Amino acid sequence: MADLTFDTLRQANITRQQEWPGYEQTDTTFKALEVCGEAGELAEAVKKLVRVERGIAGTTVNLEAVADELADVVISVDLLAEHLGITDEAA
Numbered sequence: 355m356a357d358l359t360f361d362t363l364r365q366a367n368i369t370r371q372q373e374w375p376g377y378e379q380t381d382t383t384f385k386a387l388e389v390c391g392e393a394g395e396l397a398e399a400v401k402k403l404v405r406v407e408r409g410i411a412g413t414t415v416n417l418e419a420v421a422d423e424l425a426d427v428v429i430s431v432d433l434l435a436e437h438l439g440i441t442d443e444a445a
């Protein structure tokens with residue numbers, strides 16, 4: 355993780371995205387909705403983590419699950435940025 359840079363993340367995302375079925379059909383709207391969806395999943399995971407912290411009954415998660423959703427948000431944001439031609443120099 356310490357060696358991860360925006361450039362290596364971008365390259366990994368581009369490669370992985372091209373392996374997804376329907377990749378060529380994704381556009382700005384799709385990618386923006388993907389960011390929103392992943393942000394919602396992160397919010398849900400954080401809510402469940404707060405349940406643990408406060409002793410509230412219901413479905414709970416651990417910090418690793420929150421970290422996974424956080425990574426999904428970062429990846430989806432980078433894919434949207436890549437689609438729009440935004441580089442780390444431009445951001």
Ligand SMILES: [Mg+2]
Binds near residue numbers: 392395422
């Ligand atoms: Mg997710």
